[in-house]
Amino acid sequence: SNFSLTDLRNAFSDYDGGFDLFGIKTVGGTNGGVLGKTAGISFNGSTALKVVTPKFSNTLYLRGYVAGVYNDNSWTPVDVNGNEDTFSDDFEQGKIWVQDLDYDLIQRKYADLTPSQISVSVLGASKKFVYAPYASLYSSDGNTDDKKMRPTTESYVKLSSTKYSLYYFDPSLIEERLEALPEAIATEVPALSVNKDRGVDAYSEFVHQKYMDISKSDELDKAYKEILSEYLGVDIYHKGDWTYEEISTAIKNYFSDNFTYTLEPGVTPKGEDFIDYFLGTQKEGYCSYFATAGAELLRMFGYPSRYVEGYVVLNSQLGEPEDDSTYEVSVKDKCAHAWAEVFIDNAGWYPAEFTPGYDNDNPNLTQQEKDPKEVTTTKSTESKPTTTTQNGGQGGTTSVVTKKPANSSKASTTKKTNSASNGHGAGVMSGAGKTSVSSRITENNSDHGSFVGIFITLGGLLFIGFGVVVHRDVKVKKMRSELSNGDNRSRTVAVYRYMLKYLKLIGIADSRNITDLQLCDRLTEKCQEMQINDFSHMIKYIGELAVKAEMSNSVISDGELETALSYFEIVKDKIVLPKLSGAKLLNAKFVYCLY
Incomplete structure (x- = not known):
């Protein structure tokens, strides 16, 4: 019912990555901000991107689709009119785009750092927007003329060429702990640059106006109050009393203790708000569910935030280096991901991860996919993943903020160690007695999934081809009628x-x-x-x-x-x-x- 010519063009632009029919992709984990319309997501093993990069630490987030307005169970980009854009001219005079803000601030504050360079080939991923690391210099993409990438005034950058290179800063090069990175950058004093600093101030004001709207949701209010009382130990919140790291950790642990990660959560019932249903009834979902609720909760705690879709690459996926110490990674559809991102004044936009199991991990990858250097010795290990029960998260050690003592000004932090780690499929963690289930994916199922994907794609091609012909016929007849009658x-x-x-x-x-x-x-x-x-x-x-x-x-x-x-x-x-x-x-x- 929402089909339009734009949907038709977008479907063609995504034909090699799983059809994006009516705005809903049939494979992978991203669908342009549309929420709760499908019962689950599946993977066909296609390669979304190929990246060549120097070694990086922790997880590399490749930001693609960016949206800041939640309405009617979907996220759409913020619309900017000319009167509201008081920053672009200042940035342009400084020879950067607004999307270059975080790169420029790091460059000015840490002059001794050397940027890395990443090369990206877009294969099965959507061809609508650029995929790039945080702290990237978008305005120097290595292309010219009609192949040069084009920014929107705000939100994502439009893709013009499927091959491009960008300079970016690996946050691990900065000595402070990664969790405190945005706040660490914000405390540094940059070198004076009148146009840029004026643009930074104007853009910060714009962000606080546009990215602070909160959905009217009873369940969201309940979640906020529970985080206050159970994870921060207070009844009334004062932003200045807490760091961003403490707030984001509290939100993350609230999800880990009370919600389940799954690839098949079911659809949001007609007439239900996506956030209300997820937080109050469903209590399970995949990345876009947690990213949506997490972004809204950040706003309730006073932080401008928005919703992002793209891909994540683990540093363990780098494998063996090439001769020049660079690494080539085939980024599969299993690496598709959605997350929230937060704006820290004088630092820029940074990823905010709230999906359980994604702390420097990807629960949808097998252990072999997570670490190509690892050699699997027996077939039984590959074909029979073990069902495990986890407390508070998937894999590794999860930080949990306990209730704040009455005589303490800050909540204490303890470590809760998992008894086991599920490295295969869509693991689900426990929090109130829930048992996790790992997906059992065999080679036959993979082949079957690929066949189904091909069948759906061919059917979609035929359907869209028919739609194109009908649409053209209608428009041509309309033109002839207006000229003749x-x-x-x-x-x-x-x-x-x-x-x-x-x-x-x-x-x-x-x-x-x-x-x-x-x-x-x-x-x-x-x-x-x-x-x-x-x-x-x-x-x-x-x-x-x-x-x-x-x-x-x-x-x-x-x-x-x-x-x-x-x-x-x-x-x-x-x-x-x-x-x-x-x-x-x-x-x-x-x-x-x-x-």
Whole structure:
């Protein structure tokens, strides 16, 4: 019911990574912020990205889709109008984009650090946006002209080339503990740069205005109060009394103790709010569930936050280095992930991980996938993963904040050690007597999943191909009807409107706010620049006649209309069509539906 031409284009852009039909991807863990519409997610073993990078520590988060508005069970990007954007010009004068903010702050505050360089090839992942580490310099992507990546004013960066390179800073190079990294950067004093610092201040103000809206949810209020009383030991929260690390740890442990990670949580019932249902009834889900609730809770604790989808790569996945000490990693669909990110003033945006089992880990990877260097000795070990019970998290040691003592100003932190670690499939941890279940994936199931994925993809191709043909047929018939039916005035205006559409196909257009007569003058000038001199008078005639039809009470005669229509056919078939070939002609036929 929500299908549109944009969905159609997006489906084509994702054809090799599992079809993104009606905005819901059939494989992987990300779907453009749409929540609770599918019963679960599955993987077909496809390669989403290939990355070449120097060695890094901890988990490498590759940010893709970014959204800050939660509404109607989905996340969409923040919309920015011209009056609200008071920072882009300052950043541009400083030769950076707003997305370069965290890179620039680190570079200015830690001048002795050397950035790393990552090369990315986008294969099965969505082709709509760039995937990049945090603290990346997006504005220097190694491409030029139409292949250079393009930022939105806010949120994600649009992908223009499926191969690109970026400079970024590995946070582990900074000596402070990773958990305290954003706050550590914020305390440093940067070198003075008037435009950039003015832009940083303006952007921080913008972020606090746009990323602090909280969903109206009774269950969200209950979760907030439980974290206050049980994990921070207070009844009233004062932001200045706590560090971001303490707040994020409390939220993380609330999820670990009370919720279950699973790849098949079921759909959100019709009429139910996604957050309410997850927190109050469902109490299980995968990454996008925890990222959504976590982002909202961060806002309740006074931190601007937003929702992110992308991919995560463990440092253990690096395998053996190449000759030049770089590592090439095939990032599979199992590495698809969603997380929250937090904005720390004077530091920028940083990942906030709340999904149980993802602390420098990925519960969807087998042990062999987590560490390619590890050699599996027996088939029985590979084919029979053990079902385990875990307390408070998956794998390793999980930090749990205990109830704050009455005579203490800060909650104490203890360590709760897991009795076992589940390294295969979608492990689920215990918190109130719940038992974890690991998914048993055999080679036959993998083959079956791949066959089903191929079948779904082929079916989707056929369905979308049919949709393209029908859509084009409808649009072409509509154009012919507007040109053939109605009074002379409306038909004349239609001729002018469609002429502009055709000319735009070959770059003859002007987006400035000018009158129609001025526009026609500009179009004729562009025709002359392109050495299309014989037809410029036709464009001017159609424009002047359309102004006469739209702005005056003058009668448009049959002869005038016929002349305009004949000129229109010449523009369409003699000027535009010969200059269209290959992809441009397909675009004109099946996207713009003009031929």
